[in-house]
Each structure stands twice: as C-alpha cells, then as structure tokens.
Amino acid sequence: MDYTMDFQGDDEIIVSADDIMRAIKQLMEEDKEIRKKVKEMSRISEKTLMPGGSSHSSLATKSSPVCKLIETSCKMKKAQLVFIPAPIIGHFVSAVELAKLLVDRDERLSITVLVMETSLSPNIARSYIDSVISAWSRIRFVHMPDVELDPSLPGRFFISLIEAQKSHVKEEVSKLVLESESCSDSPRLAGFVLDMFFASIIDAANEFGVPSYIFFTSAASFLGLAFHIQALHDEQKVDPTEFTNSDVELVVPCLASPFPVKLSPSSLLGKEWLPFFFRMIRRLREAKGIMVNTFYELESHALNSFSDGNFPPVYPVGPILSLNSHENHTRHKDIMQWLDHQPSSSVVYLCFGSMGSFSVEQVKEIASGLERSGHRFLWSLRQPPPDGKMEAPSDYVNPEEVLPEGFLDRTSEIGKIIGWAPQVDILDHPSIGGFVSHCGWNSTLESIWFDVPMATWPMFAEQQFNAFLMVVEFGLAMEIKINYRKAYNMDGCEIVRAEEIEKGIRGLMEIDREKLKEISEKSRKALMRDGSSYTCSARLIQDIIDNMA
Structure with missing residues (x-):
C-alpha cells in the first residue's frame, strides 16, 4: 500500500479529510507487511553499527573513538523481561531465582514479575518477595488482582486462572510499554518468560510483538517425554489414558532406559487433564526458547535429544535453587x-x-x-x-x-x-x-x-x-x-x-x-564461571538481546 501523496505544479492541492482518515486507518491497522518490513530494516540498521557491520566498518576506518562509542551503545541496549510464574510456591520461587540469576549476569536486563497469589502460601511468599526487593533493584513485583475460581475443579484450575488473568496481564504490560516509550533510558520490552502451565499467554506476547520464552520447572527428560507422547497422540492417535496400569514400556529418545508407561504423570492418565496437557505442550513448540531447571552433566542424554532441529532452543540453566533461607528463624x-x-x-x-x-x-x-x-x-x-x-x-x-x-x-x-x-x-x-x-x-x-x-x-x-x-x-x-x-x-x-x-x-x-x-x-561447577549452565545462560541472554524487535 502506497501512503504517499503526489504534489505537482504550483497550485495548492487540498487533501480531503476522508483521504487522510483512510490513509491513517490503513497505516495503523491494516498493513502488517509494511510494519514487518520496517522492523526487519530496524534490525538490519542496528547490525550495520555493530562490529563487522557495514557502517561500523566505514566509521572504524575514519574514527576509532566513534567506533568505540557505537560499540558501547549497542552493548548497553537495555531489555525488560516480564516473568509470569504459576502460583505454586515451588514454581514461583524457582522463577524468581532464575530472574535473580539473569539480572546478576547482565546489567542490561530488568525483570518485572507478575504475581498471581491464588494458591501461594501468603506468609512465605511475602517474606520471600520482600527479601528479593531489598537486594535486587532491577527486579520488581506487580501483584495481580484477585480473581474468583472454583476450588472444587483442580483439573480446570490453570485454564480458569489464565482466562481470568489474561486481560490483567495485558493491562500491566501495556503500562510497562508506555513507561518505556516515555523515557529514552527505560529498558525496552524484550519478551515474556512464562511458566510451562501458562504457555497460552504466548498469544498476549504476540500482540505486543515480542517473543515468548518458557521456564520449564521440571526435568529436561520430562520435557522430552511430553513432546514424545504429544507427537504419538497427534500423529499416531495413541491414547495415553490407556497407559494406566499397563506393563508396556516405551523407548523414548530422551531416555537411555525403557520407560514404564504406568509411571506417566497424572495429567496424561486422566481424561480431565489430558486436553489441557496437550494444548500446553503444543504451545511450548511455539516458544522462542525453553529454559530448563537442570544441568548438562545430569541430563546430557535428554538434552542431546533436542538437537535435531524439531524443537525450540533448550537452555539448561540450573540447578536453580533458593539456597538462602527466608523462613522465620525464631520459629x-x-x-x-x-x-x-x-x-x-x-x-x-x-x-x-x-x-x-x-x-x-x-x-x-x-x-x-x-x-x-x-x-x-x-x-x-x-x-x-x-x-x-x-x-x-x-x-x-x-x-x-x-x-x-x-x-x-x-x-x-x-x-x-x-x-x-x-x-x-x-x-x-x-x-x-x-x-x-x-x-x-x-x-x-x-x-x-x-x-x-x-x-x-x-x-x-x-x-x-x-x-x-x-x-x-x-x-x-x-x-x-x-x-x-x-x-x-x-x-x-x-x-x-x-x-x-x-x-x-x-x-x-x-x-x-x-x-x-x-x-x-x-x-555446583555447572553454575560457576565457564560451567555448562553458566555458559548456557550467557548464550540465552545474548539470544534475548538479539531477538529484540
């Protein structure tokens, strides 16, 4: 769509209000292709100024100080991540510990954690959050509104929670975007980091034009099993609910040993949870990357099974543990x-x-x-x-x-x-x-x-x-x-x-x-400098920065 208006000759031409309104409407709403091209050109323009880029090379031949200023500017691009952990104390604490690890590793990162308190232990969560706020200035917490859920339907808990909170999530992220746009020094929204149960919030991230990353709080081997059984169901029409009490053993790419299917998680063996489980696993495949709370030396077989190109990048960043007690010491x-x-x-x-x-x-x-x-x-x-x-x-x-x-x-x-x-x-x-x-x-x-x-x-x-x-x-x-x-x-x-x-x-x-x-x-060595998880988290951070629109 061409949004230019052609002026020729000396006579003044009056552009009608209808023409202006139609052009603005098309510009702001309809032509996603142009917006996509502009974003792509924006990324290209940034790369030209980085080492090896065309403009960087030209400037470097003329002025070394200019080159250094450009490199510094590129390196200091600030990024804001929105973490949305599930309101289960184990998931929540692991997600915040990951946030602490990331901001400690790179000063460009800031993180906002959206807190859904539905089933968190209030006293423990409050004490833990207070301890983080006092020590990490680039991590902040936004408490989401309470929503009414039916506690008698555990199988639908996450479905109803996500639907009830989705509009509130968009509202809070919109505030972050406005804050970023109002101040040139504010970090730009770089993506969502979602608990595996909240994979459907990828839709909201897409609306903001940013990538989604998953924080998988279970083993990499379990991630591999979930992908494998979902593929068996979708491609070969296998019904996992038939695994209950079965003596069948599966050969699964992520495991070195045959797996007795009766040890599958409850969400695969019951018809109430199964549709939600498969929807969740399918959405995980849409993520820009999956961070897993594990380390290579423990799960090398499983992690190597993701290298065939059929999965999003998997980043083993663990073990992510809360090692500083926040309990009531007197008690x-x-x-x-x-x-x-x-x-x-x-x-x-x-x-x-x-x-x-x-x-x-x-x-x-x-x-x-x-x-x-x-x-x-x-x-x-x-x-x-x-x-x-x-x-x-x-x-x-x-x-x-x-x-x-x-x-x-x-x-x-x-x-x-x-x-x-x-x-x-x-x-x-x-x-x-x-x-x-x-x-x-x-x-x-x-x-x-x-x-x-x-x-x-x-x-x-x-x-x-x-x-x-x-x-x-x-x-x-x-x-x-x-x-x-x-x-x-x-x-x-x-x-x-x-x-x-x-x-x-x-x-x-x-x-x-x-x-x-x-x-x-x-x-312990995995988290030390040059350890497997240390190196992987560095790659993750660089990928997050590179993926910024």
Whole structure:
C-alpha cells in the first residue's frame, strides 16, 4: 500500500479529510507487511553499527573513538523481561531465582514479575518477595488482582486462572510499554518468560510483538517425554489414558532406559487433564526458547535429544535453587538446635512437599516403620486440607491425635515431629543422612546439591517420572515406592505398610554415596564461571538481546 501523496505544479492541492482518515486507518491497522518490513530494516540498521557491520566498518576506518562509542551503545541496549510464574510456591520461587540469576549476569536486563497469589502460601511468599526487593533493584513485583475460581475443579484450575488473568496481564504490560516509550533510558520490552502451565499467554506476547520464552520447572527428560507422547497422540492417535496400569514400556529418545508407561504423570492418565496437557505442550513448540531447571552433566542424554532441529532452543540453566533461607528463624530455631545434637549423617528426614499429606491410617504406618527401623528421624507431618478443596496442607495443632498411641514418648530420644520444614537448612545440616521425598523436581535437585541420598515416595504430577529418573535412569536414589499415586481426595490411595517403609529407610541409610557425591560436585561447577549452565545462560541472554524487535 502506497501512503504517499503526489504534489505537482504550483497550485495548492487540498487533501480531503476522508483521504487522510483512510490513509491513517490503513497505516495503523491494516498493513502488517509494511510494519514487518520496517522492523526487519530496524534490525538490519542496528547490525550495520555493530562490529563487522557495514557502517561500523566505514566509521572504524575514519574514527576509532566513534567506533568505540557505537560499540558501547549497542552493548548497553537495555531489555525488560516480564516473568509470569504459576502460583505454586515451588514454581514461583524457582522463577524468581532464575530472574535473580539473569539480572546478576547482565546489567542490561530488568525483570518485572507478575504475581498471581491464588494458591501461594501468603506468609512465605511475602517474606520471600520482600527479601528479593531489598537486594535486587532491577527486579520488581506487580501483584495481580484477585480473581474468583472454583476450588472444587483442580483439573480446570490453570485454564480458569489464565482466562481470568489474561486481560490483567495485558493491562500491566501495556503500562510497562508506555513507561518505556516515555523515557529514552527505560529498558525496552524484550519478551515474556512464562511458566510451562501458562504457555497460552504466548498469544498476549504476540500482540505486543515480542517473543515468548518458557521456564520449564521440571526435568529436561520430562520435557522430552511430553513432546514424545504429544507427537504419538497427534500423529499416531495413541491414547495415553490407556497407559494406566499397563506393563508396556516405551523407548523414548530422551531416555537411555525403557520407560514404564504406568509411571506417566497424572495429567496424561486422566481424561480431565489430558486436553489441557496437550494444548500446553503444543504451545511450548511455539516458544522462542525453553529454559530448563537442570544441568548438562545430569541430563546430557535428554538434552542431546533436542538437537535435531524439531524443537525450540533448550537452555539448561540450573540447578536453580533458593539456597538462602527466608523462613522465620525464631520459629525453626528448635529444629536446628535439635539437629545440632545429632551425630553426623544419622538422621533420616521425611518431607513430602508443599502439597504432601496422608490419611490417618498411612500416618500410623509411617510412624511404625520409622520406629521399627531404629534410625533417628525428623518428620514433616502435615494435615490434609478439607475434602474436595485444592489447598495446601496445614500444620497439626496436636499431631499426637493421628500417631500411634505412645509413639512420641517411645521415640522422644531419637525423633522429632515438625510441621512446615525449612528444607534447605535441614538438608544442609551435617546430621542429615537420608531424605524420604515425594520427588518434586526442586527437592530432587536439592538432594543432589547437598549430597543427601534420597528414597522415593512420589505422590502427584510428574513425581512418579522423577522417581524413575533418580532410581533407574540416573542410579542416584533408592525406592520405597516408585508408582505410588495419591488422589486429591485420598479415596482409593494405596496404603504402604510399615514393613516396606522400614526396609526402605534401612536401605537409604546404608546407601553408597560415591556416585551422588560426584554429581553433586558437578551441579555446583555447572553454575560457576565457564560451567555448562553458566555458559548456557550467557548464550540465552545474548539470544534475548538479539531477538529484540
């Protein structure tokens, strides 16, 4: 479309209001091709001024100071990223820790985190956010409005949350864009960084003309499995819900070992979650890049499987962990003092994550198994939420009500029952010798980082898959259960008996730690200068800058 107006001769020509209105409308709304060409030319113009560019070369032959000024200007191009983490405490903290890592690595980056508080633990989230605000000036938090959701429909939680918040997300990002345009020194919007559950917000990023990046808070191997099963479903019409209780094993490119399909995540085995899961995985393929909370030395096989060009770039940037405790130290002082009085590597720590809780019958079996094992223990015991409610468990007012009669008296010299646990501080304590875990990915990485052997007892989500990784694929953990699966309402849950628990705990406390120690050291080196994740995050940052429109 030609928007020029031709003036010839000396006579004044009056352009009608209708012509002006039509041209403006076409310019602003209709001709996306011209806007695309202008953006492309803008990128080309920037490259001409960078080292090796045509204008840079011409100027360099005439004036070295000018060349240096141009290089400095290009290097200091400021970028603003919008992080949208899921309102699950493990996802939220990991995303903010990633934000901290990125701004520490490059002074050009600023990050705005949109906080949806629907199911965050308010006190923990507030304390954590305050600690970040006080130490990182280029990270800010915007609290999104509360929205009404139906808590009785966990399978539709993220769908309804995204739809309710999408307009608010656009409103907040529009404010950032206006702020950037009003001040030449403000960072330009460079992209969205979305939790994997929020992949559909790619549409909003597209409206702003910026790329989307995904922060995948699970293992790279799980990302590969998700892509593989989605392709099987779409291309070969495989129905994953038929995997339930199946003895079939899949050969998956991202895994070195055959995978028992019955250990697939709950979202693949139930018809309620399945449509959302596949929509999410398809959208991940549209991302400009996928950051994964892992490191190459742990998942080299899986990460190499993404190199065939059929996937977006995958950046292993982990382990991303929150290693500075933000707990109430006064509240947990007695826990740490108790651990201080225990022998080195003598205590087994039991914790089942922010959503982990058990029926009274299962609690009694765990207590009996612990007592029979004879090992010292620290047990984070939490009360289930009311029936039908998708809420986090709470601390018991009186845990003695659900424990076997006399248990606390009989184990008072070797054991301690607690509520919410300051897990990082606990795993870092020298008295801890083993960790009975639900196999959440954050807890799994913490187990590796602190060189604490893990016994698997998965419950939700992809935790059965993580247990398979640790026991079979990596050979870094032992099994109490690998295929345990807990329903939200507790109905029909398998009861793991005391004998099995006792056997698992005894095996855990006798495990050979040499292999775990080696990979623990590699997890730390990955984040050091020239380490695998350090190098990968540098490449990610440069790609973000290069992808700016």
